[in-house]
Amino acid sequence: xxxxxxxxxxxxxxxxxxxxxxxxxxxxxxxxxxxxxxxxxxxxxxxxxxxxxxxxxxxxxxxxxxxxxxxxxxxxxxxxxxxxxxxxxxxxxxxxxxxxxxxxxxxxxxxxxxxxxxxxxxxxxxxxxxxxxxxxxxxxxxxxxxxxxxxxxxxxxxxxxxxxxxxxxxxxxxxxxxxxxxxxxxxxxxxxxxxxxxxxxxxxxxxxxxxxxxxxxxxxxxxxxxxxxxxxxxxxxxxxxxxxxxxxxxxxxxxxxxxxxxxxxxxxxxxxxxxxxxxxxxxxxxxxxxxxxxxxxxxxxxxxxxxxxxxxxxxxxxxxxxxxxxxxxxxxxxxxxxxxxxxxxxxxxxxxxxxxxxxxxxxxxxxxxxxxxxxxxxxxxxxxxxxxxxxxxxxxxxxxxxxxxxxxxxxxxxxxxxxxxxxxxxxxxxxxxxxxxxxxxxxxxxxxxxxxxxxxxxxxxxxxxxxxxxxxxxxxxxxxxxxxxxxxxxxxxx
Amino acid sequence: xxxxxxxxxxxxxxxxxxxxxxxxxxxxxxxxxxxxxxxxxxxxxxxxxxxxxxxxxxxxxxxxxxxxxxxxxxxxxxxxxxxxxxxxxxxxxxxxxxxxxxxxxxxxxxxxxxxxxxxxxxxxxxxxxxxxxxxxxxxxxxxx
Numbered sequence: 280x281x282x283x284x285x286x287x288x289x290x291x292x293x294x295x296x297x298x299x300x301x302x303x304x305x306x307x308x309x310x311x312x313x314x315x316x317x318x319x320x321x322x323x324x325x326x327x328x329x330x331x332x333x334x335x336x337x338x339x340x341x342x343x344x345x346x347x348x349x350x351x352x353x354x355x356x357x358x359x360x361x362x363x364x365x366x367x368x369x370x371x372x373x374x375x376x377x378x379x380x381x382x383x384x385x386x387x388x389x390x391x392x393x394x395x396x397x398x399x400x401x402x403x404x405x406x407x408x409x410x411x412x413x414x415x416x417x418x419x420x421x422x423x424x425x426x427x428x429x430x431x432x433x434x435x436x437x438x439x440x441x442x443x444x445x446x447x448x449x450x451x452x453x454x455x456x457x458x459x460x461x462x463x464x465x466x467x468x469x470x471x472x473x474x475x476x477x478x479x480x481x482x483x484x485x486x487x488x489x490x491x492x493x494x495x496x497x498x499x500x501x502x503x504x505x506x507x508x509x510x511x512x513x514x515x516x517x518x519x520x521x522x523x524x525x526x527x528x529x530x531x532x533x534x535x536x537x538x539x540x541x542x543x544x545x546x547x548x549x550x551x552x553x554x555x556x557x558x559x560x561x562x563x564x565x566x567x568x569x570x571x572x573x574x575x576x577x578x579x580x581x582x583x584x585x586x587x588x589x590x591x592x593x594x595x596x597x598x599x600x601x602x603x604x605x606x607x608x609x610x611x612x613x614x615x616x617x618x619x620x621x622x623x624x625x626x627x628x629x630x631x632x633x634x635x636x637x638x639x640x641x642x643x644x645x646x647x648x649x650x651x652x653x654x655x656x657x658x659x660x661x662x663x664x665x666x667x668x669x670x671x672x673x674x675x676x677x678x679x680x681x682x683x684x685x686x687x688x689x690x691x692x693x694x695x696x697x698x699x700x701x702x703x704x705x706x707x708x709x710x711x712x713x714x715x716x717x718x719x720x721x722x723x724x725x726x727x728x729x730x731x732x733x734x735x736x737x738x739x740x741x742x743x744x745x746x747x748x749x750x751x752x753x754x755x756x757x758x759x760x761x762x763x764x765x766x767x768x769x770x771x772x773x
Numbered sequence: 774x775x776x777x778x779x780x781x782x783x784x785x786x787x788x789x790x791x792x793x794x795x796x797x798x799x800x801x802x803x804x805x806x807x808x809x810x811x812x813x814x815x816x817x818x819x820x821x822x823x824x825x826x827x828x829x830x831x832x833x834x835x836x837x838x839x840x841x842x843x844x845x846x847x848x849x850x851x852x853x854x855x856x857x858x859x860x861x862x863x864x865x866x867x868x869x870x871x872x873x874x875x876x877x878x879x880x881x882x883x884x885x886x887x888x889x890x891x892x893x894x895x896x897x898x899x900x901x902x903x904x905x906x907x908x909x910x911x912x913x914x915x916x917x
Binding site: 629 | 859863864866868872874875876877880888893
């Protein structure tokens with residue numbers, strides 16, 4: 280007992296010395312439940328311990344995961360000011376096949392505090408850390424009872440019940456064996472990341488406007504958020520800090536065009552995998568090249584190092600018809616037999632085009648996008664397709680066809696020259712990064728729901744915690760070579 | 774319930790929620806993200822909760838029926854409202870946000886039975902995804 284007391288005294292002394300010297304300490308996160316008796320964290324329903332979670336009631340298990348995830352963040356961050364996470368379990372929007380899992384956000388924003396960049400919005404937990412004080416402390420409550428908390432969270436109390444993603448509740452184990460359930464550990468880890476500051480925060484991306492200094496409106500002359508400091512649009516050649524509202528609005532939907540330039544992220548960006556590329560070889564000067572490609576959910580899996588074969592193109596479709604959507608003509612069949620058919624996207628399914636090419640004797644298919652943007656992932660299914668199919672961007676499709684044409688003279692009269700495709704990887708380009716190796720933010724085409732600049736782009740590999748799609752293969756490590764979450768938060772000031 | 778849509782202007786009691794409306798052509802309040810996509814942006818302060826929220830269709834129509842001078846007065850009032858403004862003794866300025874601004878995680882069971890979990894930057898985006906339901910899940914990977 281005496282030894283423990285001495286140890287405590289020693290710890291206190293060290294802590295006081297650190298604080299006195301202005302040094303940061305590991306963060307302390309307090310989980311503040313707002314659930315009434317018998318609900319949410321207080322649900323007394325008996326449950327068996329699961330996946331390392333020792334709780335014996337549903338409420339205990341829910342709180343155990345919250346604490347477990349909070350501990351991960353505590354170890355990752357430094358702050359002398361306690362971070363308060365308000366948490367509740369509520370009935371959120373549901374159907375039998377879909378549900379709102381939960382939500383989180385920094386609950387207070389601050390600007391012009393000691394230790395922060397002037398005229399810049401910060402999330403409260405970060406503002407507190409930088410200023411060394413709890414900026415909300417002593418403020419009269421606004422009647423909500425949690426007006427001063429740093430992060431407010433709520434999760435769906437009905438998940439898995441009839442009418443609410445039937446049969447797929449939150450998995451409350453810690454081992455990742457979520458089966459048909461929803462991995463609550465990763466979902467909460469991700470959402471708390473947003474609450475701590477992984478968000479554009481005060482910019483309305485649909486208009487590009489920012490919250491005004493008095494917090495009353497989104498306006499053209501509103502204040503920037505700290506997040507904007509490291510957002511650089513490669514098309515506009517500008518940081519978000521130097522853009523008009525209209526420019527920010529355009530940048531938010533500029534696919535693969537918005538990079539993160541913070542030094543901590545750049546230092547760790549080498550963890551991203553080399554970009555898979557379609558390598559085209561030709562004897563024609565300037566016709567060889569490397570092009571990013573997308574993969575298909577049908578046909579055999581493809582991999583780097585795989586040869587595809589000579590490339591071929593087919594006739595343009597008649598007006599109103601899609602290329603490759605019907606059985607190939609005799610001329611097209613002759614053109615693609617034993618070769619890889621390049622076919623434009625459009626009108627009919629990718630799998631339909633691949634099957635028609637296969638029936639014509641093609642040994643592979645390359646779908647060229649018919650709209651601007653990246654090479655699309657190719658959905659669909661047809662178990663009878665046995666040839667590989669990949670996709671390229673619209674612009675790269677034009678280059679591939681040019682390579683075919685340019686290669687013809689570089690052969691013999693009986694055997695025209697060809698451009699040959701194979702799959703490889705380009706170590707000079709990182710999956711999820713721009714040409715300079717800067718990780719990209721998620722800025723999808725507006726036709727894709729969920730436009731946002733508050734996530735990493737989905738092209739990142741390996742999968743990152745703060746991508747918009749919460750992947751099943753995520754872990755708890757927030758630093759390279761597994762993840763870039765902590766480096767980004769450090770760029771913000773954490 | 775007293776139903777208001779302007780400076781003391783009483784309108785039909787058929788409106789579902791008591792509200793004071795503010796129209797701002799170029800400016801939206803931070804907690805109005807749900808209304809941000811509308812061509813004509815209308816924000817109302819709910820008389821029951823005191824919070825700003827997007828106008829209902831009825832409230833929108835009622836506001837449009839106001840004479841121009843009435844709209845101008847209402848817009849000025851809207852600009853003067855600072856939702857949950859905080860001031861620290863150091864001079865720092867803060868605001869409390871709303872649930873509409875929270876990022877949201879949603880899940881949809883796709884046609885193949887697999888769960889697709891996605892995070893959206895606002896309640897508005899998440900609800901749009903939920904409304905599109907399985908359709909959105911399928912289009913996560915286009916098929917044509």
